Amino acid sequence: MRQLRALSLACALALAGCATSTAPTGTAVPVVTASPTAPAFSDAQAGQAMVAARTGYGTALAAATAYGKLPTCSATQHAPCHDAALLRQLQKADAVAYAALDAADTILMQPALGTGARNSAVAAAQAALAAFVSLTGALK
Amino acid sequence: MSAASVADFAIKLVEALPQLITAGVDISNHVTQGVEMLRNMQRENRGPTRQEYEALRASNDRMHEEFQALGREDQQQDTGTDTLEGGADTTGTG
Numbered sequence A: 001m002r003q004l005r006a007l008s009l010a011c012a013l014a015l016a017g018c019a020t021s022t023a024p025t026g027t028a029v030p031v032v033t034a035s036p037t038a039p040a041f042s043d044a045q046a047g048q049a050m051v052a053a054r055t056g057y058g059t060a061l062a063a064a065t066a067y068g069k070l071p072t073c074s075a076t077q078h079a080p081c082h083d084a085a086l087l088r089q090l091q092k093a094d095a096v097a098y099a100a101l102d103a104a105d106t107i108l109m110q111p112a113l114g115t116g117a118r119n120s121a122v123a124a125a126q127a128a129l130a131a132f133v134s135l136t137g138a139l140k
Numbered sequence B: 001m002s003a004a005s006v007a008d009f010a011i012k013l014v015e016a017l018p019q020l021i022t023a024g025v026d027i028s029n030h031v032t033q034g035v036e037m038l039r040n041m042q043r044e045n046r047g048p049t050r051q052e053y054e055a056l057r058a059s060n061d062r063m064h065e066e067f068q069a070l071g072r073e074d075q076q077q078d079t080g081t082d083t084l085e086g087g088a089d090t091t092g093t094g
Helices: A002-022 A044-068 A084-108 A111-138 B003-043 B050-077
Strands: none
Touching: A044 A084, A044 A111, A044 B003, A044 B050, A084 A111, A084 B050, B003 B050
16 A cells, blocks of 8 residues: 555646646647537646546546555554544545546636636646645555 | 464464455555656646546445445444544535
């Protein structure tokens, strides 16, 4: 579990940050149709940041779920096991990250709100995700 | 640490290995798919298509629900008085 935690932590943090550091400058792509191949968002760079954030979120969730599926620690159940209180903390952080990602999606789908609102929404989602990912550092 | 406790730990660890391996594969798949998707988008100077993003979002939703369900099982095993603060319905459709 420690190796899983280290792997997921490194990957999730790397992914969450890579789109903002390597993505090309924001390219406005008008959304003209609901076709599956149409851009999901009008702002390409923000869209890439959200893909990175959601990939990191999925990575952290996979590790957290594996931890949660271990038997609950008790006087008779020692490692490998999960701490019920820690699992609840992880779930709360997950709920916050999930809601922040969802809120960012909603804002990014409204181009009229402007670049500032989009950047703030993406930053809030990344911050919530980072909190969730950092909590997985307590897994052992 | 006694030989018996070492043996007990080893047995429990081996029992847990399948799900740890599955988790490792899940993590590897997520990273690989995410990196591949990002590389394609950056090479093509574009954001995700609706199809790409909805697939990623659906995967997140499924995993989130599975993880939160684990919490509910744990709470039922507890006294039943501890609720998941802030864990109200987070399954938005956006």
